[in-house]
Amino acid sequence: MNERRGIDRRTFLAGSAALAAFGVPTARRAPGPARRWPGYEDALVVDFLASPGYFNYPLNPPLDDEMIRNAVESGITAVNLTVSQSGFADTVERIAVWLDRIERNPAAFVQVRTVDQLRDAKATGRLGIVLGFQDTTPFEGRLDPVETFRNLGVRVTQLTYNVRNLVGDGCLEVANGGLTRYGYSVVERMNELGMLVDLSHCGQRTTADGIAASRVPVAITHTGCNAVARHPRSKDDTELRALAEKGGVVGIYLMPFLTPGRVPLRADVLDHIEHAIDVCGEDHVGIGSDLSTTPIDGSDEYWMRHREFVSARIARGVAAPAEDPDILFTVQDLNTHRRMELIADGLAERGHPDARIEKVIGGNWVRLFGEIWAS
Numbered sequence: 001m002n003e004r005r006g007i008d009r010r011t012f013l014a015g016s017a018a019l020a021a022f023g024v025p026t027a028r029r030a031p032g033p034a035r036r037w038p039g040y041e042d043a044l045v046v047d048f049l050a051s052p053g054y055f056n057y058p059l060n061p062p063l064d065d066e067m068i069r070n071a072v073e074s075g076i077t078a079v080n081l082t083v084s085q086s087g088f089a090d091t092v093e094r095i096a097v098w099l100d101r102i103e104r105n106p107a108a109f110v111q112v113r114t115v116d117q118l119r120d121a122k123a124t125g126r127l128g129i130v131l132g133f134q135d136t137t138p139f140e141g142r143l144d145p146v147e148t149f150r151n152l153g154v155r156v157t158q159l160t161y162n163v164r165n166l167v168g169d170g171c172l173e174v175a176n177g178g179l180t181r182y183g184y185s186v187v188e189r190m191n192e193l194g195m196l197v198d199l200s201h202c203g204q205r206t207t208a209d210g211i212a213a214s215r216v217p218v219a220i221t222h223t224g225c226n227a228v229a230r231h232p233r234s235k236d237d238t239e240l241r242a243l244a245e246k247g248g249v250v251g252i253y254l255m256p257f258l259t260p261g262r263v264p265l266r267a268d269v270l271d272h273i274e275h276a277i278d279v280c281g282e283d284h285v286g287i288g289s290d291l292s293t294t295p296i297d298g299s300d301e302y303w304m305r306h307r308e309f310v311s312a313r314i315a316r317g318v319a320a321p322a323e324d325p326d327i328l329f330t331v332q333d334l335n336t337h338r339r340m341e342l343i344a345d346g347l348a349e350r351g352h353p354d355a356r357i358e359k360v361i362g363g364n365w366v367r368l369f370g371e372i373w374a375s
Contacts, residue, residue: 037344039354040075044122045340046362048156048251049200049222049288050079052109052127054302055329063101068108070294070337071127077362078118078128080156080221080288084135088145091138095131095152102129113153115370127293132156132221134201136167136186146189155373156221157190158198159183159210162233162318168206171232172320178205179213187213194374199243200233200251200288207239216372217247222288224258225275229268231257233320237279244280247371249364251288252276254331254339260322264331270346273360282356286364287343295335296328 052071053063083098085091102109112118112128121128131153139145149157159179160170167183169176179187187210190197197218199207211218220243224234234257240250252272258264276285296302306328313319334342340361347357 036341037348037354037357039358040341040344040361043344043358044078044118044362044366045076046078046118046365047076047287047289047293047340048080048130048219048249048365049082049132049253049290050076051081051292052079052129052294053292054294054296055290055292063105067292067294068105072108072125074127074293074337074339075341076127076293077122078112078130079293080130080132082134083131083154084133084138084157086137088138088140091133091149092152095149095154098129098131099153111153113155114373115366118366118369130155132158132198134158134198135161135165137161137165139186141166141182143185143189146186146195147193150193150195154195155369156196156198156219158200158202158221159186160202160206162201162320168209169203170201170206171203172318173203176203176205178203178209183209184213188215191215194372196368196372204236204239207235208242211239211242211246211248214246217249217368218243219248219368220250222251222253222255222290224253224255225272225279227279228272228275229257229259231260231320231322233257240276240279244284247284247368249284249286249368250276250280251286251365254287254289254291254334255329256322256324256327257320258331263327266331266333266342266346269331269334269343270350273343273347274350277356277360282359283364283367285360287340287361289339291330291339293337295337296330298328 052067083094085094102111108126109129110121110126112121112130118128136159159167162170162172164173167186168179187197191214197210197214199210199218199220200222220235226234226236243250254269258268258272307325310323310325344357344361
């Protein structure tokens with residue numbers, strides 16, 4: 001066994017044991033007694049980048065009963081689910097797969113296109129699914145597909161992934177070019193149609209151009225704060241401040257990029273959240289975990305598939321620094337379907353007021369949706 005893998009895996013298993021010791025439900029464990037922030041069950045909780053199925057997993061396996069149960073019992077009202085593929089046709093096919101999953105599980109899932117539908121998801125105890133893109137490649141260099149996908153329910157689109165596309169440069173592109181002429185047209189069309197502009201994974205100039213070009217507030221759905229720990233996937237204070245001044249929301253992710261070189265903990269997530277609040281204000285910070293609502297089980301099968309997934313990303317040149325086949329994409333002591341509750345609890349323990357906690361775990365996203373999504 002690779003020594004680093006052994007350390008990382010033992011750390012992961014130790015973290016799961018620690019969660020169990022404190023009564024926090026982990027994979028394949030019934031919920032136990034745990035301290036809860038009193039407002040969690042009543043709050044609109046939004047994780048604005050997540051999936052009911054395993055995320056960051058090469059085969060994207062079918063949803064099983066445990067995944068469905070975890071999604072429903074997570075307390076999360078809605079997630080931004082990535083359905084984009086490399087082109088138009090395969091993205092339509094991917095959307096069809098997820099719409100079929102929603103239709104087959106009407107007691108667990110509901111597609112969300114409006115704020116009213118999000119509130120209905122909360123009222124009926126279902127997980128709301130907001131269809132989203134993590135790239136503009138499905139538009140294939142045209143503008144007509146923006147409306148087509150909007151009509152299929154896509155409500156948020158990230159302009160670039162880590163590398164360059166026809167819209168602009170991603171965060172790993174050394175040239176750091178901004179929006180292209182086509183990119184400006186895409187932002188304008190998304191504004192017209194009420195599709196939220198997402199600047200996660202975008203390079204610095206593309207991020208700045210996207211904020212400036214949009215007539216309405218934009219989002220960075222999943223990132224961290226470079227002032228806390230520098231990483232190409234995270235954002236500088238200048239970018240965060242500009243986003244907030246435009247009325248947008250930044251979501252803090254639960255990824256190893258929070259603490260390059262070691263496995264992150266809940267305390268690290270809270271540090272990034274608090275820094276974002278200091279820079280942006282409490283009305284402009286949320287969560288975008290970049291994880292599944294089902295915890296990682298740490299099985300040999302999962303490790304094998306994870307290594308396959310990360311190795312393929314490295315081979316394609318789209319992996320970011322700190323993506324390591326032997327480090328799981330998770331936060332050690334938040335590996336539970338109730339992770340959003342634990343974040344709320346952690347903020348309460350650090351003295352944040354109830355109203356602020358409610359905004360961070362979902363209220364700010366709901367406010368932004370109401371401003372952006374057209375009827």
